[in-house]
Amino acid sequence: MQTAQKVPLQSRRWVRDWVPKTLAATCSCCGLAAWIGVAAVSSSSSSSFTQPVRRKGLTSPNSAGGSGVAAASAGQLDLWQLQLAYDGTDLAGWQKQSEGVRTVQGEVDKALTLVFRTEIRTIGASRTDSGVHARGQVCHFEAPELWAGGPGRLEEETALRRLRLTLPSSVLAVRLCRGPTGFHARLTAVGKRYSYRLAVTDAVSPFEARSCWRCGPLDLQRVQEAARQLDGKRMDYTAFTLGDVEPDYHGSVEKFVRITVRPDGPDRILVLVACDRFLYRMVRRIVGALVEVGKGRGEPSGIASLGRKVVPTAPPEGLSLDAVIYAPEWGAGLTAGPPDAGVPGLEAPDWPGWSDDWLR
Numbered sequence: 001m002q003t004a005q006k007v008p009l010q011s012r013r014w015v016r017d018w019v020p021k022t023l024a025a026t027c028s029c030c031g032l033a034a035w036i037g038v039a040a041v042s043s044s045s046s047s048s049f050t051q052p053v054r055r056k057g058l059t060s061p062n063s064a065g066g067s068g069v070a071a072a073s074a075g076q077l078d079l080w081q082l083q084l085a086y087d088g089t090d091l092a093g094w095q096k097q098s099e100g101v102r103t104v105q106g107e108v109d110k111a112l113t114l115v116f117r118t119e120i121r122t123i124g125a126s127r128t129d130s131g132v133h134a135r136g137q138v139c140h141f142e143a144p145e146l147w148a149g150g151p152g153r154l155e156e157e158t159a160l161r162r163l164r165l166t167l168p169s170s171v172l173a174v175r176l177c178r179g180p181t182g183f184h185a186r187l188t189a190v191g192k193r194y195s196y197r198l199a200v201t202d203a204v205s206p207f208e209a210r211s212c213w214r215c216g217p218l219d220l221q222r223v224q225e226a227a228r229q230l231d232g233k234r235m236d237y238t239a240f241t242l243g244d245v246e247p248d249y250h251g252s253v254e255k256f257v258r259i260t261v262r263p264d265g266p267d268r269i270l271v272l273v274a275c276d277r278f279l280y281r282m283v284r285r286i287v288g289a290l291v292e293v294g295k296g297r298g299e300p301s302g303i304a305s306l307g308r309k310v311v312p313t314a315p316p317e318g319l320s321l322d323a324v325i326y327a328p329e330w331g332a333g334l335t336a337g338p339p340d341a342g343v344p345g346l347e348a349p350d351w352p353g354w355s356d357d358w359l360r
Helices: 009-018 021-030 032-036 104-116 156-166 220-230 282-294 300-305
Strands: 077-086 133-144 171-178 189-199 233-236 254-263 268-275 319-326
Touching: 077 104, 104 133, 104 156, 104 171, 156 171, 189 282, 220 233, 220 254, 220 268, 220 282, 220 300, 254 282, 268 282, 282 300, 282 319
Parallel strands: 133 319
Antiparallel strands: 077 133, 077 171, 189 268, 189 319, 233 254, 254 268
């Protein structure tokens, strides 16, 4: 095995202060330190970060509480768009938490900090719960226009390749590119699409068990009839949220939801749900109510009038964020649903006749 290049003292301090020790050790032993730039930092260069520098004309609705601005060297900042897919089984949700708790945002921020060689903080479109998966999560962040690791700008293809090599195997960077001024992963989104897989049998492969709910036998026709009671209607979804009723950031608990239920192979059912903005755990509560109806513990016609106390919450493992939907001006690559980027297994579940036009 090739011996890693000796790291100058100043660089070692940078690794100690800014990179988790376990990740730094991994990079050193496998030779990744060189291309990340840890071993290439000159002993005469500065190893500290200055205060964030705003890019002229860039607005950030979250500037008071974590704007996603990178702590960077003096100069202009580029806004980047990042699309992600991940297996959420062993991750404690999207949002970064306390030290030692592995989350999607924590892993992504850590990897981006290594690639861009400046502290990066992302803002995600959806704060998925612990155990929930994604095919089409979107986040944004800011990084210096001039790359800290060398002259000029960091090429998008190079950044994507290095990010993929740095992230854990449970997280995939699908696309990475510079985005238009004013883009915000959460606030400029006009809708989201989720899918939920149900296994209506007691025999589920251990390889599939991470991505479906083994709920037992269901009456598919009753489930579909109940879903039609919710599809294409604007209504108060208070019963389908958990905890205190919290309106979305537009101040509303009324939602216009598209929902369809269809078979997904032998003994499998797929629930597809789209909405402009979801309430907390809304999809899992809708699925929980549908399963109750499918088991004969409720009538399809009464699903829209269920009380909050009788609506169960489906477990997280069957749920996947398939797409975050944006208007075309925010980038053509962000409007067509979950991008597979030629990666087998990232294809979106088929939704016949689906159109995003009603969200725009």
